[in-house]
Amino acid sequence: MALAPEEPELVQLLTPEGELVEHPDYRVDFSDEELRGLYRDLALVRRIDAEATALQRQGELGIWASLLGQEAAQIGSGRAMGPNDHVFPTYREHGVAWCRGVDPLNLLGLFRGVDMGGWDPEEHHFHLYTIVIGAQTLHAVGYAMGLQRDGMVGDGGPELTGAAVAYFGDGATSQGDVNEAFIWASVFQAPVVFFCQNNQWAISEPLERQTRIPLYQRASGFGFPGVRVDGNDVLATYAVTQAALARAREGSGPTFIEAYTYRMGAHTTSDDPTRYRIAAEVEAWKLKDPIERLRSFLIRTGKADQDWFEALEEESNQLAKHIRAGCLDMPDPSPMTMFDHVYVDPHKPLANQREQFAAYLASFESTSEEHS
């Protein structure tokens, strides 16, 4: 299995050892404060993920899809977006959700089973999670076609123009919808960024089951550029996404970004990766951890000191408390809410069904009163 850091096509700005490296096409220009901000994002979304995994193990969530190992791919791309960019995520984009201001508790609702996504997609420019693999990539393209028609493409900069960002994984590249999305985006030159987190595994199937060529190379067959970036390098991911977004917003069409990363944990809490992959592979990727390399860099260059890291640890603990308490306090919805919002204009047969079910439920209340 290729572990790739020395691959020449891989865009990298921060090595696994925490050294800055130059790239001819991509660069970032962050202040110290912004660099600490990126570290904070990475650390906090990893903490959210750890808390959610623990809550699942304690029976508070039905399932959780961990982002462990993919923090840099998500924070780098998420922080590169402007106010008019709109995200179409899978079910693992907890880090992107964080960047778009979605309360982590809203993510937990889906996995706890109290709703199917509790946030307003338009408020956060962050669409609902999509479970059916790849379906959201077409939604992103359609949204981008809407942006074109709204005059939101051109040279107005991020404040006046926008793009759609479709997130998906390596497994999704085998889906018809994803390939259709590539075609539509290409022929209509839609302002879309296809952000593929190649985490090497689609549940138990390795990348080799999905492709014979590096994924980013597929883009050329569809007629737009593809780039492979070190998905564990938050700086490179940011730079590559920023460039692709700028290209999309100005009307030059889609870009395929393959964020080369690794799913450090199981597919979900229901999965057992020991059945299909070897521990040595995981150990090798641990050396390329997305958070450790930025930590090394910040410490060695003196951009963050021990006090700052301790303060962040305290903030992380407070966030964990917020998540735990919020999750445990999350009430089950009333059974009657299943009838809500099925239609914008509810129709009579469904209203009748709702009434009958309410009466059925009420019949138990009156029975228990009689017995009391």
Add this chain to the structure above:
Amino acid sequence: MSGQTTTLAKAITMGLRAAMERDSKVVLMGEDIGKLGGVFRVTDGLQKDFGEDRVIDTPLSESGILGTAIGMALRGYRPVCEIQFDGFVFPAFDQIVCQLAKMHARSKGHSRLPIVVRIPFGGGIGAVEHHSESPEAYFAHTAGLRVVACSNPVDAYWMIQQAVASDDPVIFFEPKRRYWEKAELDTSAGPPAEALDQARVVREGADITVAAYGPMVKVCMDAASAAAEDGTSIEVLDLRSLSPLDMDTVVASVRRTHRLVVVHEAPVTLGMGAEIAAQVTESCFHHLEAPVLRVGGFDTPYPPSRIEEEYLPDLDRVLDAVDRSLAY
């Protein structure tokens, strides 16, 4: 504009045009719908008048049409998608059933998808396979969708506009073998009294009710005329809406006639007739003088066109069921 003789296909063209003039967010999407005007010419002339940004010739991918329509709707547009033939809708099935139908509920009402999916359906035109299907029950089985079928030019003109105006997704079935049938359409007369989700008594009768939709309404009307000559008075219902079903109208009719036959081209097993029979049995069991009978396609693949007339319910099969009900 006062009355003019119009085909059903042309009436939909006129309805789409009116909807597009009314709301600049209405866009049409589909294969060959631009210069060609669609394989049935339903969108004839619309791209010329409204431009390529509003009448979008799409790549040849049905899931792509529905998936991108959902994205455009999330951006505030009202896409009207054309699926070229009934048998071609299945590549888009996930986008319709898992995405389109559920988005409003999943988002707790935040995201609306006012999308119309136009599907020419049914047989009788001598087509090759996959061009004569009646897939309506799949969609009527799915919460979150509205499913309608027009049967005549006047309804076609108004129902397509009502579908476009609906804030819920609408699967709009067009009876392709009736595309060329004509009627007097007076657009100034205003829409029919029935809402989009209401059935209509199209012929009053006393002895038995026959309920149909789409292409079978005409067959049932012809059957009623023939039966009248023999002294049998058939009441014919045009269901118009398949989800929701207007059971009030059906049940009221059955309470008058005490007998019901449901007719559709789709296979009878688990078809619309099965659901209607179940609901009529629940609602007015004691009014029934005979079991509810179904006339429909067989539980076979749609046959080769040289024998499709044997598969499709016709006047004789409708009257056979009427006779069996009356003799019960």
